Amino acid sequence: xxxISFTLNNQPVSIQTNLQKRLVDVLRENFALTGVKEGCGExxxxxxxxxxxxxxxxSCITPIGSVEQLDIMSIEGFRDTERYHILAAAFAEAGAVQxxxxxxxxxxxxxxxxxxxxxxxxxxxxQALSGNLCRCTGYSMIVDAVKIAAKNGDGLW
Amino acid sequence: xxxxxxxxxxxKVDNQEKTSGSAKYIAxxxxxxxxxxxxxxxxxxxxxxxxxHYPVLPKEYFIIDHNxxxxxxxxxxLVNDQPFLAETMVNYIGEPILLIVGPNRQKLxxxxxxxxxxxxxxxxALTYTESLQCTGGAIFGTDNKFASYAYEKGDVSLAFSxxxxxxxxxxxxxxxxxxxxxNQGMIAVxxxxxxxxxxxxxxxxxxxxxxxxxxxxLPEEKVRIVQTTTGGAFGGKEDYPSILAGHAAIAAKKVxxxxxxxxxxxxxxxxTTRRHPAQITFQTALDESGKIIxxxxxxxxxxxxxxxxxxxxLQRSLFNITGVYHIQNLExxxxxVATNTIPNGAFRGFGAPQAxxxxxxxxxxxxxxxxxxxxxxxxxxxxxxxxxxxxSGLFLDKVPLPEMLETIEKMSDYTKxxxxxxxxxxxxGIGISLFLHGCGFTGxxxxxxxxxxxxxxxxxxxxxxxxxxxxxxxxxxxKTTFKKIVAGALAIPMTxxxxxxxxxxxVPDSGPTVASRSIMIVGKLLEDASRKLxxxxxxxxxxxxxxxxxxxxxxxxxSEKSRGDAYPAYAWGINVxxxxxxxxxxxxxxxxxxxxxxxxxxxxxxxxxxxxxxxxLQGLGYANMEVMxxxxxxxxxxxxxxxxxxxxxxxxxxxxxxxxTTYYNDGPFGAKGxxxxxxxxxxxxxxxxxxxxxxxxxxxxPVTPEYLLExxxxxxxxxxxx
Numbered sequence: 087x088x089x090i091s092f093t094l095n096n097q098p099v100s101i102q103t104n105l106q107k108r109l110v111d112v113l114r115e116n117f118a119l120t121g122v123k124e125g126c127g128e129x130x131x132x133x134x135x136x137x138x139x140x141x142x143x144x145s146c147i148t149p150i151g152s153v154e155q156l157d158i159m160s161i162e163g164f165r166d167t168e169r170y171h172i173l174a175a176a177f178a179e180a181g182a183v184q185x186x187x188x189x190x191x192x193x194x195x196x197x198x199x200x201x202x203x204x205x206x207x208x209x210x211x212x213q214a215l216s217g218n219l220c221r222c223t224g225y226s227m228i229v230d231a232v233k234i235a236a237k238n239g240d241g242l243w
Numbered sequence: 244x245x246x247x248x249x250x251x252x253x254x255k256v257d258n259q260e261k262t263s264g265s266a267k268y269i270a271x272x273x274x275x276x277x278x279x280x281x282x283x284x285x286x287x288x289x290x291x292x293x294x295x296h297y298p299v300l301p302k303e304y305f306i307i308d309h310n311x312x313x314x315x316x317x318x319x320x321l322v323n324d325q326p327f328l329a330e331t332m333v334n335y336i337g338e339p340i341l342l343i344v345g346p347n348r349q350k351l352x353x354x355x356x357x358x359x360x361x362x363x364x365x366x367x368a369l370t371y372t373e374s375l376q377c378t379g380g381a382i383f384g385t386d387n388k389f390a391s392y393a394y395e396k397g398d399v400s401l402a403f404s405x406x407x408x409x410x411x412x413x414x415x416x417x418x419x420x421x422x423x424x425x426n427q428g429m430i431a432v433x434x435x436x437x438x439x440x441x442x443x444x445x446x447x448x449x450x451x452x453x454x455x456x457x458x459x460x461l462p463e464e465k466v467r468i469v470q471t472t473t474g475g476a477f478g479g480k481e482d483y484p485s486i487l488a489g490h491a492a493i494a495a496k497k498v499x500x501x502x503x504x505x506x507x508x509x510x511x512x513x514x515t516t517r518r519h520p521a522q523i524t525f526q527t528a529l530d531e532s533g534k535i536i537x538x539x540x541x542x543x544x545x546x547x548x549x550x551x552x553x554x555x556x557l558q559r560s561l562f563n564i565t566g567v568y569h570i571q572n573l574e575x576x577x578x579x580v581a582t583n584t585i586p587n588g589a590f591r592g593f594g595a596p597q598a599x600x601x602x603x604x605x606x607x608x609x610x611x612x613x614x615x616x617x618x619x620x621x622x623x624x625x626x627x628x629x630x631x632x633x634x635s636g637l638f639l640d641k642v643p644l645p646e647m648l649e650t651i652e653k654m655s656d657y658t659k660x661x662x663x664x665x666x667x668x669x670x671x672g673i674g675i676s677l678f679l680h681g682c683g684f685t686g687x688x689x690x691x692x693x694x695x696x697x698x699x700x701x702x703x704x705x706x707x708x709x710x711x712x713x714x715x716x717x718x719x720x721x722k723t724t725f726k727k728i729v730a731g732a733l734a735i736p737m738t739x740x741x742x743x744x745x746x747x748x749x750v751p752d753s754g755p756t757v758a759s760r761s762i763m764i765v766g767k768l769l770e771d772a773s774r775k776l777x778x779x780x781x782x783x784x785x786x787x788x789x790x791x792x793x794x795x796x797x798x799x800x801x802s803e804k805s806r807g808d809a810y811p812a813y814a815w816g817i818n819v820x821x822x823x824x825x826x827x828x829x830x831x832x833x834x835x836x837x838x839x840x841x842x843x844x845x846x847x848x849x850x851x852x853x854x855x856x857x858x859x860l861q862g863l864g865y866a867n868m869e870v871m872x873x874x875x876x877x878x879x880x881x882x883x884x885x886x887x888x889x890x891x892x893x894x895x896x897x898x899x900x901x902x903x904t905t906y907y908n909d910g911p912f913g914a915k916g917x918x919x920x921x922x923x924x925x926x927x928x929x930x931x932x933x934x935x936x937x938x939x940x941x942x943x944x945p946v947t948p949e950y951l952l953e954x955x956x957x958x959x960x961x962x963x964x965x
Binding site: 119161 | 252257258259264270421422424425426472473474475508509717852853857858859860861885889890891893898
């Protein structure tokens with residue numbers, strides 16, 4: 087057991103833990119952040135995605151030992167931002183939400199993209215979000231949502 | 244009755260809780276004193292269980308076996324053949340034998356590894372042939388057939404005796420896994436007075452309730468089922484949840500504490516249902532002009548080790564086998580057989596995708612042999628209003644296919660491109676599929692078995708209306724569309740209507756969330772109840788309206804003979820897919836997808852767009868990349884999302900679509916079913932495009948590069964190489 091300190095949703099936190107414990111389990115069990123979903127447990131689907139220093143990572147294949155001093159943001163932290171509200175409204179407008187299980191990860195993937203590319207074209211959106219699986223929507227309405235958010239959030243990213 | 248405004252999109256009512264991550268799925272719930280359950284499964288395809296050796300269990304850890312089932316150790320489906328927990332025999336790799344329950348999930352895994360089971364292996368039947376030969380003795384009944392049907396119309400013998408030529412071919416299709424993003428899970432909570440409540444991810448609360456009453460030997464009032472936000476289902480949470488809920492409830496009953504059984508991806512992939520593989524054979528009699536004058540068709544589905552709902556899946560394959568074509572002399576046989584593999588079950592389309600792939604490709608084959616344009620050949624045979632269906636029912640409503648064809652020609656330039664790609668040898672191809680979906684349950688299932696009821700409730704001195712129905716929102720937007728129907732019929736705002744996740748203590752049995760029935764059948768009950776409520780709106784007191792299903796008078800079905808109107812209404816679709824094949828790697832790029840659908844009035848056009856985009860992509864996945872196979876021991880070879888690949892955001896582009904609206908009078912605002920229709924046409928259109936690109940014929944799904952190589956190396960497949 088070691089102590090790991092990191093920033094979680096803008097708050098400094100420390101946790102006594104086995105370093106091998108998966109970040110997804112720490113977030114869901116220790117911090118009750120159930121907006122972080124486990125879909126596959128092997129980094130394939132992106133339902134567990136969170137931001138680490140504004141980069142998208144899969145928390146199911148991230149050992150907690152590797153997040154020391156990082157800035158971790160889950161949907162529960164991101165949803166307080168103005169950028170979230172732009173994205174959420176765009177997802178609603180485009181009809182990009184069906185079962186919702188992939189949705190928090192998709193929003194964070196969109197945020198990670200827009201952070202480095204505020205006006206992405208369609209291939210860039212598809213590439214950036216291609217690590218997040220969705221079985222309901224067929225993806226194109228999610229692509230539309232990201233385009234709408236980029237337009238409406240002009241200047242925010 | 245037609246309200247043209249109803250289809251205008253609204254924001255879905257559950258967007259906010261889902262985008263913000265606050266929606267609670269089953270794995271997000273915790274109960275005081277809750278234990279976890281792990282399932283110990285068979286590692287043999289077929290064997291006698293000889294002995295089980297257990298480790299010493301720490302405090303708070305328990306083993307549950309078949310002796311702990313208080314009632315009947317059989318899952319209530321159409322046939323009671325499947326045990327919740329194996330008794331003396333196992334019939335597939337992955338069959339549940341024991342549950343181990345305790346507080347720590349890691350510890351459960353360690354203990355599970357210390358349980359050893361001694362088996363006496365038996366010869367397993369893993370293929371159609373082995374099943375039909377009853378290798379190792381029959382798994383089911385005396386002949387391994389879970390169900391078999393035969394029906395005919397016209398005079399087949401005469402047609403075949405007058406035939407100029409008779410063409411024969413065969414099609415096979417593979418498994419498909421739902422791969423909903425949320426794995427299956429249930430939590431059972433023991434309550435006072437022997438009652439049990441089960442929470443979980445599901446499509447059919449009342450199926451589970453009835454299964455648990457039988458398993459726990461409890462009266463109706465002692466079993467309560469509550470649906471939690473469901474992360475995708477596609478049919479996969481129709482049948483299997485009855486087993487899983489049974490496990491959780493049996494365990495909770497034994498230990499007297501809440502028990503959660505939450506599958507990870509590996510367990511979900513390797514033990515829940517899949518789409519039935521099919522083998523479909525055609526013998527078709529043609530006259531001098533090449534027109535079809537008669538057909539003999541044989542369908543065989545692989546049901547897996549237990550009957551489940553395979554019987555009904557087979558019915559849909561058989562009753563839709565002639566596609567959108569009018570075949571006057573017809574003989575259809577089919578059976579679904581038992582194999583020592585994971586039991587197969589419901590999946591969006593429910594036996595129809597297999598049938599339409601086969602029939603559409605058979606029509607392609609006939610056209611190629613006759614050196615005709617496939618679409619022109621198909622047009623010669625398309626059904627019209629007033630024609631008979633395969634089962635000698637009637638197409639009572641307008642068949643909108645001719646107008647739909649004109650539209651899709653304009654959208655996709657199909658014919659021009661087809662002719663161009665016929666001449667070129669640059670590995671481009673374009674394919675077209677025509678299809679229908681019989682909406683709702685097959686035959687008189689709604690009237691005789693489901694008997695749906697809903698309620699609307701308005702409290703005294705209130706404007707708020709509550710919808711009480713057992714159908715679930717699993718992502719398809721039901722919470723929004725049900726509210727829209729009631730709001731539209733009552734002319735009140737949607738915000739004045741509530742509709743919670745079904746709780747069987749609160750809602751009547753309005754039937755399962757399956758068969759593209761929720762809008763057409765249950766939505767109609769809501770619309771009718773709303774109109775009754777509107778007439779009484781000025782009353783001061785509380786009002787409760789109950790509405791029960793009545794079969795449309797125009798529908799006639801004889802289930803003994805499989806004869807008559809198998810469905811109350813039909814939704815229609817046409818898909819065009821354009822593809823380019825890399826001649827070296829045989830990888831396929833889809834360049835364009837165009838679709839038209841007639842689903843009657845869309846209750847929400849954007850939700851329908853979501854059904855179309857999602858359904859077509861699942862269909863394209865089924866066609867080109869979703870490979871699932873068993874190894875020689877009968878074990879599933881693709882048990883995660885790395886080895887079982889589903890489409891990602893970069894695999895396909897936009898699905899272009901246009902809606903047609905042939906109103907259906909017995910659907911709300913004229914709506915028919917939509918959910919399943921959208922998946923059916925993608926695979927045959929894709930296969931036809933790839934076939935043209937390579938100048939071959941395709942007779943198998945999925946169309947992998949390995950399969951294409953096999954075809955290219957077999958000279959007999961070059962049907963229209965010129």
